[in-house]
Amino acid sequence: MANQGGPRRSLSITTSSLQRKRSMDISERGLDVGRRSLSISRSPRGFTGGERTVKRLRLSKALTVPATTTIYEACKRMASRKVAALLLTDSNEMLCGILTDKDIATRVISQEVNVEETPVSKVMTRNPVFVLSETLAVEALQKMVLGKFRHLPVVENGEVIALLDIAKCLYDAIARMERAAEKGKAIAAAVEGVEKSWGTNTSVPNTFIETLRDRMFKPSLSTIIPDDTKVLKVSPTDTVLTVAKKMVEFQSSCAVVMIEDKLRGIFTSKDILMRVVAENLSPSETTVEQ
Template sequence: MSRLGGRKTEAMSSQARKKTSDNGTVSDSTQKFLTSSRSMGPTRDRTVKRLRLSKALTVPETTTIYEACRRMAARRVDALLLTDSNALLCGILTDKDIATRVIARELNLEETPVSKVMTRNPVFVLSDTSAVESLQKMVQGKFRHLPVVENGEVIALLDIAKCLYDAIARMERAAEKGKAIVAAVEGVEKNRVLSFSGPNSFIETLWEHMFRPSLSKVISEHSKIITVSPTDTVVMAAKKMHQYRFSCAIVTVENKPQGILTSKDILMRVIAEKLPPECTLVEKVMTRNPECATVDTPIVVALHTMHDNKFLHLPVVDREGYAVAVVDVIHITHAVLATVSQLFPFS
């Protein structure tokens, strides 16, 4: 168990959005409902300590990259913590670091110490920090792992996947509240003898656009996607990942997904198997026929897919099946938190 160095924390803030009726004003009944639902205050979030944490894998910073990778593969983990000569926490090494800082730069794995490529002084959270706050911290910092500290000692390494359950719960609580608001508004509007039979009714529009946002809402036309050929080498793919700061590449043929290569694949299927990355073809180590989402897939469905299947990346295709984007666990979780914060700042 390693001891702590030190870092700082930051919190997210959001602002409530008013819901209006079809004439652009908030009806008295709807306003009363919104006020009463907000007055209930924040729900009681689970703390990090209650997420069934796994003990962190820790090695000295003088350990070679190859030995660190070997131990990560043996434990089936994609990150480890590094300690200095005083056994103090000094860094973190992830599969993305290995792909973009080691393989892409073609460093010698057996001679280079992890201190040369690790991320120094990682941000951490205390064991009594809420899971949602920890999730926000990871999203803000754009990292997937957080050391967990208790009484000055690092007791575990939190992966963002552990917090996905809470993100899903928040989205679904928002959806349930959304149904209640829709019912309240519908009751008010029905008293005005309005028709809701058409597909473009106020209620349908409210529900679809506010409580069932799709991936198209979070994928811009400028979204980047790294594509490689099945016959590219792992080093070529890693160099692209390094260039665009991505942790995966979509393997395409005629711009349609045939596979996916992630930094974890490089760790587990290339380095751990002692394959030479400079001449190993992507098609030999990629995950074939990956599950894909479409631009019309609801965010909450994509989140469930990633959580249930333990995916960190989800390719997105258009209606013709062409690859247009890839959302990672941080991207999709940020979308969920943003949606919930906009709709229900106290959910």
């Protein structure tokens, strides 16, 4: 059995399964790997990325604990390491699940689970999706966005070597966008040249150019936020338990704190993990403002 700070040897999955993954097509449902399976989902068709791989993202070693660890102890360990997720191992030190701050908010606090007596195995996400270390960073980001999760175990040579946070991929994507923007300056100059060539009396070409300019160089948040997006709003006097239940209802991991229609702050599932559960505070008696 692994010790509480992590297994004595690297987490493992079946190497032969990884070899098969490289030599055969993977079904849309993913490939089962290892004794307690992980799933590798196929990258979206037509999606191509850049050159940077997951391994080059300065990965941090994953925090691991046995699946028999209590929720409270797991939360304390996450808080001490300042991480929002950890990996769970079975009696054979095989990866069997993942636990995140969102799981704590929606599966533990909202359901009023006893954190001091319940093992993490009862609330963890089983069979987590993972990526290989040579996977393109942009592909890993796409996988997390489509799967609506923020953490991915990273596997190399059949062993789990790290836990990838979506923020790492976002930083890489932003850097790529900045480089693309530099190249875009030449396009902008070309667009401006076309405008001058067509003159101001040609309405249709000018309309096209304006639309092109707006789409390429002045994107707005409205282009990525759906019209029917619902924002979870709470009061500073709401209890943590109340907010956790609303997070489940809104399928959200964060809430905006309002006072008389004015934004006063934000409250997230990570706050619940770090500031409530890890500090052994009562969710039903602790308010958001506390």
